[in-house]
Amino acid sequence: MIAFIVLLALLLLATFGLGYTAPLFAALFPGLDNPVYRQDGFPALLLGHVEIVAAASSIAVILGVATGIAVTRPAGREFRGLLETVAATGQAFPPVAVLALAVPAMGFGAEPAIVALALYGLLPVVQNTIAGLENTPADARIAAAGMGMTPAQILLQVELPLAAPVILTGIRLSVVIGIGTAAIASTVGARTLGLPIIVGLNGSNIAYVLQGATLVALLAVTLDQGFDALTVGLTRWRSAT
Amino acid sequence: MITLDHVTRRYQGFSALEDVTLTVADGEILVLIGASGSGKSTLLQLINRLQDPSSGTVRVDGEDIAGIAPEQLRRRMGYVIQGGGLFPHWTVARNIATVPRLLGWDRARIDARVTELLDLLRLDATRLRNAYPHMLSGGQQQRVGVARALAAGPSILLMDEPFGALDPVTRAELQAEIRRIHTETGCTIVFVTHDMDEALGLATRIAVIDRGRLVQLGTPLELLTRPATDQVAHFIGTTDRGLKLLAVQRVGDRVRPGETTPGEPVSAEISLSSALSAMVTRSQDRLPVSDPAGAPLGTIHLADLLGP
Numbered sequence: 224m225i226a227f228i229v230l231l232a233l234l235l236l237a238t239f240g241l242g243y244t245a246p247l248f249a250a251l252f253p254g255l256d257n258p259v260y261r262q263d264g265f266p267a268l269l270l271g272h273v274e275i276v277a278a279a280s281s282i283a284v285i286l287g288v289a290t291g292i293a294v295t296r297p298a299g300r301e302f303r304g305l306l307e308t309v310a311a312t313g314q315a316f317p318p319v320a321v322l323a324l325a326v327p328a329m330g331f332g333a334e335p336a337i338v339a340l341a342l343y344g345l346l347p348v349v350q351n352t353i354a355g356l357e358n359t360p361a362d363a364r365i366a367a368a369g370m371g372m373t374p375a376q377i378l379l380q381v382e383l384p385l386a387a388p389v390i391l392t393g394i395r396l397s398v399v400i401g402i403g404t405a406a407i408a409s410t411v412g413a414r415t416l417g418l419p420i421i422v423g424l425n426g427s428n429i430a431y432v433l434q435g436a437t438l439v440a441l442l443a444v445t446l447d448q449g450f451d452a453l454t455v456g457l458t459r460w461r462s463a464t
Numbered sequence: 465m466i467t468l469d470h471v472t473r474r475y476q477g478f479s480a481l482e483d484v485t486l487t488v489a490d491g492e493i494l495v496l497i498g499a500s501g502s503g504k505s506t507l508l509q510l511i512n513r514l515q516d517p518s519s520g521t522v523r524v525d526g527e528d529i530a531g532i533a534p535e536q537l538r539r540r541m542g543y544v545i546q547g548g549g550l551f552p553h554w555t556v557a558r559n560i561a562t563v564p565r566l567l568g569w570d571r572a573r574i575d576a577r578v579t580e581l582l583d584l585l586r587l588d589a590t591r592l593r594n595a596y597p598h599m600l601s602g603g604q605q606q607r608v609g610v611a612r613a614l615a616a617g618p619s620i621l622l623m624d625e626p627f628g629a630l631d632p633v634t635r636a637e638l639q640a641e642i643r644r645i646h647t648e649t650g651c652t653i654v655f656v657t658h659d660m661d662e663a664l665g666l667a668t669r670i671a672v673i674d675r676g677r678l679v680q681l682g683t684p685l686e687l688l689t690r691p692a693t694d695q696v697a698h699f700i701g702t703t704d705r706g707l708k709l710l711a712v713q714r715v716g717d718r719v720r721p722g723e724t725t726p727g728e729p730v731s732a733e734i735s736l737s738s739a740l741s742a743m744v745t746r747s748q749d750r751l752p753v754s755d756p757a758g759a760p761l762g763t764i765h766l767a768d769l770l771g772p
Contacts, residue, residue, distance in 0.1 A: 366549030369514060369622075370562050370612070371538035384553050460553050463596045 224455070227448040234441045238265045241434055248430045260419040260431045269438060271414035275333055276401045279340030283397050287345050288390065291352025292378065303353070310349040313342040318404050322411050336408030336415075343404060344397035351393025355386030387457050395450035402443040406435070416442070465490050466511055466620065466652070471520035473506050480506045482676040483520070490619075493646060493653040495663040497699070498673035504656045507673065508624050511654060512538045524620070539563055542613030542621040542651075546628045548605040550597040556582075556608050557593045563616040581611040584645065603634035607641070614649070623655045627662070639665055660700055664688075664712050672696050684712040710737035715764055718772060719753045723763040729754035732761055736769050 241259065248258035287310070294303040318339045325335030359382050367377045383390075406417030416439045423431025466488040473481040481503040488494045496504040509515040510522055513534040522529050529537055550559050557578045564574045582589040585607040597605055606626060613621055623642075627635045639662060646653055657663055663670050664684045672680045672687070672695075680692040688709045691697040700708065716732030729752040730742055742751055749766040 360552065362545055362547055362549040363551050365514070366543070366545055366609075367551070369512060369538055369543035369545070369549075371535045371566055372562075373535050376566070381551055460596050461598070464599065 224452040227445065227452045230441065230445040230448050234269075234438070234445050237438060237441055238269045241265050241438075248434075252430045255428055255430055257428070258430045260422065260428075260434055262422070263414060263418060265416075265434075265438065268414060268416050268418060268435075269442065271333075272402070272405055272416045272439070272442065275336055275340065275408060275413055275415055276398065276405050278333075279337045279405070280344060280394070280398045280401055282337070282341035283344035283348050283401075284394055286341070287348025287393070287397075288352050291349050291390075292356065295353055295356045296374075306349060307353075310346040314346040316342070318343050318407055319410075322407065326411050331412035333408070333413040335411050336405065336413040340401050340404055340408070344401045347393040347396040347400070348390075349393075351396075352386070352390050355389030355393075356382055358389065359385040384457075388454050391450060391454050391457065395447060395454075398450070399443050399447050402439060402446065406439050465523075465525055466654070467523040467526075468507070468510070469521045469523070471507075471510060471517045471522060473503075473510060473515060474518045479676050481510070481517075481673075484673075484678045485520075486671060486678060486681055488652060488654055489668075490652055491650050492668035493642075493655060493666050495667035495670045496654065496656045496673055497658065497660065497663045497670055499658060499699075502673045503676040504658075504673045505624055508622050508654055508656050511620075512541050512543060512622055514538075535566075539566055539616065540618055540620070542610075542615075542618040544606075544609050544613045544621070544623040544626045546625045547602075548597070548609030548626075550605055550608055550612070552597050555594045555596060556587070556600070559597070559608055560612045560615050562612055567616055577615060581614060584614070584648075585611045585641065587611070601634075602630055603638065606630060606634075606638060610638075610641070610645070614645070614651075617649075619651055621651050621653045623653060625656050625658070628657070628659075635662075642666060661708070664708055672699065685709070688712065707737055710740055710769060711735050715739050715753055716755075716761070718768040719762045719764050720768070721762040724760065725750050725752040725763040727752055729758075729760060730764075731756055739764055740766075740769055 242261070242265065245259045249255070252258055290306050293299040294306050321339035321342060322335055325338050329335045329338065363381055363385065364377060367381045372380065405413075405415050406420055409415050409417035409421050416435050419431040419435030420439075423429065423433075423435065468484050468486050471481060471484045472479065484507060486494075496507055498504040506515060510517055511524070511529075513529060513532075516530065524537075551562075557575075560578045560581055561574045564577060569577070578593070579589055582593065587604065587607055592600065592604070592608075597608070600608065609626065613623075627638050630638065642653070642655075643666065655663075655666060664687075667684055669681060669683055670687055671678055672692075674693075674695050680687060680696050682690075687696065688700060688705060691700060713736045714732065715730060715734055715736060715738075718736065719732060727746070727748065730739060732753050733756050739751060743749060743766055750763050753761045753764050755761050
């Protein structure tokens with residue numbers, strides 16, 4: 224929890240402070256005319272980045288958890304193989320290729336980026352939802368049924384709470400991958416922290432690349448620690464003595 | 465009263481239970497005994513509809529349970545499984561409160577009932593109420609499992625090899641608890657085990673299941689004296705059958721009234737095997753017998769152990 228708060232503070236400091244670091248980057252990279260990226264403000268880029276990842280991850284999580292639950296129910300069991308294949312295919316496609324295919328269909332902007340990221344992030348969520356639900360103790364499930372819980376009550380009160388740490392690990396992986404991959408979405412006109420990186424690469428401005436990459440990395444580590452704190456909170460019962 | 469009427473249960477052509485007819489009387493402990501895979505757990509699960517019969521009917525108090533929603537039926541019965549089957553993410557109190565919560569009891573009533581059950585199962589309420597299952601010993605977990613099953617005051621308690629994973633000492637303690645709780649609540653118990661000693665010690669009647677068929681149904685004494693088939697005889701065991709026979713009969717049934725013998729009297733309630741043990745340790749062939757209150761009843765001789 225403390226690590227998350229410190230990292231969040233650091234991320235906000237970097238986002239709002241980078242605009243004032245021109246002397247530092249001028250000293251580090253004396254050959255550059257513009258040592259700090261100024262086309263868009265870093266706060267706006269961070270917001271754009273978070274929005275795209277949030278939208279894509281929400282789709283991946285809702286779709287992934289829902290289908291993962293569906294294929295571990297008696298009625299959906301035979302679709303499990305199919306779902307895992309579809310999700311694995313989604314991740315096997317390079318996001319750049321999905322972007323290239325999505326643009327003609329959806330135009331430039333955030334939408335094709337969200338679709339590509341959601342597809343890309345589906346697999347870890349699906350896999351961990353299935354694994355988490357299947358590894359809940361069988362005797363707890365039998366006891367729950369034997370006590371007279373309905374299938375919905377067993378799912379919500381027993382299976383999901385017990386599977387939560389594993390499912391959360393999948394979501395965490397999906398989100399962190401999404402943060403890194405969302406940088407590429409700037410190639411199709413989405414405003415993300417990838418923009419300074421791409422502009423920097425095109426214009427041989429290493430300072431821009433460094434600034435974009437630092438914020439992307441900080442954002443990823445911050446959210447990773449946020450999930451860590453959430454997991455600890457959800458599994459507090461395990462460490463009770 | 466639970467009645468199974470020509471009940472058969474098949475899975476994909478394999479017959480787990482074949483044409484079983486039996487009645488469990490109110491207030492009795494019926495022990496289902498058999499080897500693993502014999503169908504004894506299947507029979508138990510047919511009573512709370514964790515499984516449904518392929519043919520035949522199961523009735524509880526005369527009502528065909530096929531017409532009762534499984535969840536409603538199960539909330540009326542206690543169910544205990546091996547290891548307790550506790551929910552690891554819930555405290556002891558929350559585990560015990562499972563069925564009362566499903567039934568929508570108010571909080572005060574649930575809290576009072578949890579305290580009552582912790583006391584009934586001799587669990588330290590102040591220390592264990594808010595503990596999680598992993599913090600308890602195997603025996604304590606199983607006690608919580610029994611408390612949870614009794615929470616809503618069911619008239620029927622189904623127990624599926626509940627003490628199978630416990631050490632012999634803890635197991636004997638819990639068997640004694642079940643006898644005590646049975647006496648206190650008067651509920652009907654159907655108890656599955658593969659341990660003949662456990663069956664002989666607990667049962668009002670024993671049903672021996674072999675490869676899906678009911679091969680014998682009778683009191684412990686009937687099973688020991690008149691095993692219906694070689695398998696039943698084999699299951700009882702050949703070497704210590706005599707000792708088991710002594711274990712299921714009481715001194716009070718064989719006492720010679722009025723005859724006095726010097727020495728420390730034994731209670732008429734103890735088993736004949738305990739009386740034999742006392743004779744051997746005291747090197748005496750007769751013991752004075754008293755009633756549970758301590759008043760002298762008579763004498764039991766070594767020869768009386770052989771038969772009335």
